[in-house]
Amino acid sequence: MKLGLTTKIIPADTAAAGIAARCLRDGGLVAFPTETVYGLGADATDARAVARLYEAKGRPSFNPLIAHVHDLAAAERIACFDARSRRLAEAFWPGPLTLVLPRAPGCPVSDLATAGLETIAVRVPAHALARDILRAVGGPVVAPSANISGHVSPTTAAHVFADLAGRIDLIVDGGPVAVGVESTIVACAGTPLLLRPGGLPRADIARVLGEPLARPPEDTDAGEAHPLAPGMLASHYAPRTPVRLHARHLEPGEVLLAFGPCAIPGAEATNAMNLSPTGDPVEAAANLFGYLRLLDARGARAIAVMPIPDEGLGEAINDRLRRAAVPQS
Ligand code: TXA
């Protein structure tokens, strides 16, 4: 279903941030690159723009959005920091870390964007163009990944166009993103908890906290109505082709998502793509969603995925692959 808009694509030149900011301030939906994945931005204080954003993505409105701002001072206008969360912000912003914090009194972000929660997810992205846009808007911009809800996140402007053409106003094409998986989400309203592994490795965060960073207990995350990170439903980030994990051989009709230098019998250039031939998780994260999209387009029986170590960005890669492997309803 198209919503009948004409989606413009503009290059990331010196005029781009101004054009994007004007469109956002007018209630428009603008896709732009961040260092993690492309985001679909809307003015966070404009309930009508936020409602249009949920509609364009086909996203359930109980799934709250991340408010993006250009620096820590802007973040402090919408969220309450304590010593620990300020330490994390100072260590990792701008960068691929989202903090879930108590909403600040007088926070102007629309309740629709936070799904009525007492907390708000905040992030300062490290991409220069994204920060220029945020500075030019002058207020918080909500930006979920710029894909149809449940689909694989976009790492190029072409991915955004494939999902959202006709449904949004503008795409700023800044080329492929650097990190390739979404930000790490840490809840900091009390004991810090890792809600979503992502572009910032868990060990880096633990080092700054001076203690290990725990995942939330399984049972509090189980209910689909009130999961702790509401967007982290079991099936997500999913290609249409079934995904088979921990593959050490290739079944007939399968294509292979490979990792590392070891070859699998039957894997060739025609039916396999290697996330990182040297086994580098940073390179693998940058290639993950693009390769999943390309393999998905082959019409194979399944995408077989070789095992990937859980270290560094491997934790986020394996999290996304597990969700991609859950059968879709
Ligand atoms: O890297 C990223 O984070 C990208 C780029 C565009 O910034 N954005 C992104 O947004 O991944 P999205 O909407 O696809 O994922 C946001 C996640 C969802 O799982 C949502 O449920 C969770 O953040 N979230 C948002 N607000 C929350 C809150 N108050 N408490 C817990 N989880 C929250």
Ligand code: MG
């Ligand atoms: Mg998303």
